[in-house]
Amino acid sequence: MATNDSREKNSPNRSITASKQKDFSEWYVQVLLKSDFIDYTAVSGCIAFRPSAYFVWEKVRDYVDAKFKEDGIENVYFPTLIPEHLLQKEKEHVEGFTPEVAWVTQTGDTKLEERLAVRPTSEAIMYENLSKWIRSWRDLPMRLNQWNNVLRWEFKHPTPFLRTREFLWNEGHSAFASKEEAEAELPRIMGIYEDALKDTFAIFGIQGRKTQKEKFAGAAASFSFEHLMPDGKAIQGPDFHHDEQRFSKAFEISFTGRDERADYIYQNTYAISSREIGVMVATHSDDKGLVLPPNVAKVQIVIVPIYNDKTREEVVKHAADLEKRLASSARILLDSRDEYSPGWKFNEWELKGVPLRIEIGAREIAERSVTVCTRYNSTKEKVQEESLINGIRERLESIQKEMYNNSKRSILSKVRKVLTYEELKLAVEEGFFAQAPWCGDEGCEDRIKDETGAKATNMPLDSQQDAERKSCVLCSRPAHHIVNFARSH
Ligand SMILES: [Zn+2]
Structure with a gap:
């Protein structure tokens, strides 16, 4: 692995050779692989998230999770395996998923009496328990969420993030006493997702209701964010579903109301998935490689010292000092490796999508300035060192905002x-x-x-x-x- 990695690093083939405009699919995969963001695995259609990709997901998860908790949603965890008889309970739901479900049929050498589905989504396993947990109006609303992975064995051509067989998501499952209360949850959750798209991925989506034909299998009504990819094809973002009483009737989740009468609960479900990482990469990246929004970039700023044998000691010392002063405000990395030239490092960090690059050499030190290069718009400017340090948070925030505005303008213009x-x-x-x-x-x-x-x-x-x-x-x-x-x- 290490040998292969170092050979690759010295190879000129590591730069992106496909054009985003001309060959989107090839460009997209090259960006993901060559920037060390993901890798393919031994399982077809399933990828490995490398550290900078998983960092993005952690940031998104933390952001959304905090907003859910503020809104009163509680986290739970249910098993990965779902007995077949439970999956069969809601007819439309099971029909929507059957072709993609993977089954566990035996353990060791023993054949199981009942097949177990690897969850494509968790309604069936969760609602069996909800029918025991919910008895009266006092138990409602019950708003639960789980962060997990699901498996959908699609047969269409797999594409990293955009169509992978296993992906990561949140599954929100809410139970209410009335249809009105269930409906009131829609703008709250969509609002959280809208903020998350903006503050993490820096991408815009068009909010709307799905047609009956395109709604989620088993839902009464579905709502979504829709993005447009650089190749002119739409892709669905986070979604929200009113299930009304379809599942509660199938799983017999009923409660006694304040009026002593029994009724079935009203349910909603909602999700944001790791597919959005692919939409983010496709939206912002360019022919030089990955472009990451500052809020989800594992490294937000890289410092590249520029020196010769005479100035090395002074420049590296100064750069290390700058790194220290910026470290409390940003995720920062000083690249003082002697074995690579500054030009090589510029390419490397551009390929990996680091939002800001600071170049510092003897001349800059004399002027108390630095050269700042912004990845998303390829601008280069000279900035006084003190003003850079004092304004670094605002600078990163404004990049995040501008990247979001670009995405919004671009989608609305289409x-x-x-x-x-x-x-x-x-x-x-x-x-x-x-x-x-x-x-x-x-x-x-x-x-x-x-x-x-x-x-x-x-x-x-x-x-x-x-x-x-x-x-x-x-x-x-x-x-x-x-x-x-x-x-x-
Ligand atoms: Zn018509």
């Missing part, structure tokens, strides 16, 4: 309002969200998908009033919804 089917086809062909009025008939949705390859990503929450007095983009009957159609990953 939404095109269309009124005719010809316009819809063209917009989809050109890699846009085609925002179209729709009658609500699944027949129209199916035909659009068959003929253009575009699916209904979601119905943006802030655009639904536009459907008034408009006609369905396909059949010309009165429109009831506004839908963003796009090809998708």
